[in-house]
Amino acid sequence: MNRLSSVLLRLFQSVWSFYILKKNHLLFVTGALLLLAGGYILFHARESATTAPVHADSTPALQLPEGGSIVDGRIVHECKDGDTAQKLMRLYYSHSRIFVRDDLKEALVRENSALSSRHGCKKGDLISIPEPIIEPLKNRPLQMTGPIRAIYLRGENAVPGRLSAEVRRMKRVNANSVVFDVKDILGVVNYKSSVAEVEKYRRHPAPIPDLPKMIDYLHRNGIYVIARTAMFQDENLSTVRPDLAIPDRNSPTGRLLFKGRPLWVDPGHPEVQLYNLKIIHELVQLGVDEIQLDYIRYPAEGDLSGVSYFQVKNPLDKTQHLKEFLAAAWILTRTTDVKLAVDVFGVVAWGEEADRNSTGQRLEAFAPYVDVVSPMLYPSHFNRGFDGFGQPADEPVYFYKVGNQKVREMMGANVIIRPWLQAFKWRVSNYNESYILRQIQGSDAGGGEGWMMWNAGNEYDVVYRALAGERTVELVDHIDPRSSEKVN
Incomplete structure (x- = not known):
């Protein structure tokens, strides 16, 4: 305390x-x-x-659909004209523990002789809902004892069928966590939210049909649930609330644009922060295991010569705004066992003032308010010549080992360092299973505790092959010294 x-x-x-x-x-x-x-x-x-263990009760299940009732501990539906197996599956998805929608449809037909997959049911027929959810789900954060080994999924790929297939692949290689987008970099909130502003500002459908049920399914499979939410790169909020966008006197719209699109909102604006804090609070109540804040920074790309920020007179003001936001988010998570994590640019671990000034990310300032820090130390994201390497992308051991060590120096001993690993081939001379394993070994050597795999397209065949044949690989400074000639 x-x-x-x-x-x-x-x-x-x-x-x-x-x-x-x-x-x-x-x-x-x-x-x-x-x-x-x-x-x-x-x-x-x-x-x-x-x-x-401390936990928060999840949002109660929705009210039963018209025609539904609870009889002797079962959910029973009285059919109306036009009711089909597909329709009943949609109506009662949130009231059954069967996670995959096609599986629920099949179970409805299998367990109810009055229901046909082709013709539905007759008016007045009683249909029993399989594996019913009678009481509200009470998701509790998992108490994981070992390192987190996570796979990232976009929101549209966290739907039941795709997610269950991914979980089967994960369990075969002892991966034990999913990172999924609850709010992505376009500002799309991928689940139906009880936060009024989220639904008021919504311009895109929510692909995840039932987030509490999804969390329950993952927990029953021993999967640690990390809810990734992009903070201040939020095209949706910037579009529907242009008053919250970043002003830019050089822009034809008066707002900061990237390739003609208003991608950012002002990180220091109180309404922007409050909007995101409400989402964080809801995620705590839903019982995720960890809330990961991405884009917890100011923009660093493009022409920023004409921008102005809310109450920012010098670069340290940026850090102050981010720090105060993190402090508020940290307080919201202290009533439960939910961990608070932040994603940070890999390059900020090297402490260059230009990077710290542009982003506002000063790790030592963030340290008191987070449980986990996840540096994005993708070797391909370091420019040619960085730290003297001609091909940084071919130096996974060096950048993960040294990067983690530098992050530890800035963050202290109380924060878990769990980096993002590069699960894509960009700029890598020989992207293969060995490349994945060398990243893991470099991270472990630098004090990392677990890892998270990033592939924007969610294509992880190389990762699964690497983990399936996981073995000890000699720890060396270079994969191939000839392809990574040092630059003097």
């Missing part, structure tokens, strides 16, 4: 100074509410002496 007390004190000092110096009433009120919430958490935690 000392750590929480310290955070609350820092938040109070920051909020009060903003109020005194800038008379920003909205920020002051928002901060005061967060402080009150944090104070309640602190008091409640001190009063509660229990060793049981």
Whole structure:
């Protein structure tokens, strides 16, 4: 609790100074509410002496569809004209533990003689829903003892059929975690949210049909659930709320554009932060194991000469805004066993002021407010000549070993370092199973605890082959010194 007390004190000092110096009433009120919430958490935690895992109840199951009722502990549907197996599957998907939709449809037909896959059922027929969910799901964060070995999936690939197929492949090679997009870099929230603003601003359908049920399915399979949410690169929010976009005097629209699109919102704006905090709070309630914050930074690409940011007069102000946001998110996760993680540019581990100034990512400032840091140390993302290497992409051992060590120096001993690994061939001379294993070994040698595989297209054949034949590979500084000639 000392750590929480310290955070609350820092938040109070920051909020009060903003109020005194800038008379920003909205920020002051928002901060005061967060402080009150944090104070309640602190008091409640001190009063509660229990060793049981802390969790939050998931959102209750939806009300039964018309025609549905609970009879002797079963869910029963009374058929109407036009009811088919497909229709009943859709209506009752959230009320059955059967995860794959086609499997539920087959079970409905198999267990109900009155229901035909071709002709449906007759008016008045009673259909029993297989493996019913009677009580609200209560997802609890898993208590994992070993390193996390994760595979990343886009939101549209976290749908039941594809996800279950991926889980089968994962379990064959002892991968034990899924990272999936709850909010992607376009700002699409991939599940139906109870946050009013999310649904008000929605312009895209939500592909995940039932997030609590998905979490329950993954937990029953021993899979650690990491909810990745892109913070401040959010084209959807920037489009529907242009007042929250980053102003740019050089832009024809007055907003910062990348290839003609308004991809970013202002990271320091109180409404932007509050919108994301509401999503984080909902994820805590749903019972994910870890909330991973990506794009927890300011833009660093393109022509930024004409931009201005909310209450940023110097680069340290960027870090301050990000730090205060992280502190608020950290408080929201302290009532449960949910971990808070951040993704950071790999290059910021080298501490170059130009990178820290542009992004606002100063790892030592983030350290008190996160449980996990995930540096994106993809070797291909370091330019030719970086640290003297002619082909950085061909140096997986070096960049993961040294990168993790540098992150540890900045973050201290209390934060888990779990890097993103490069599961794609861009710029790599010989992308194969050995390349995957060398990244893992380099990360382990640098103090990494587990890993996460990134492939934007979610194509992991090389990864699964590597893990299936996982073996000890000699740890060397270079894969092939001839292809990675040092640059003087």
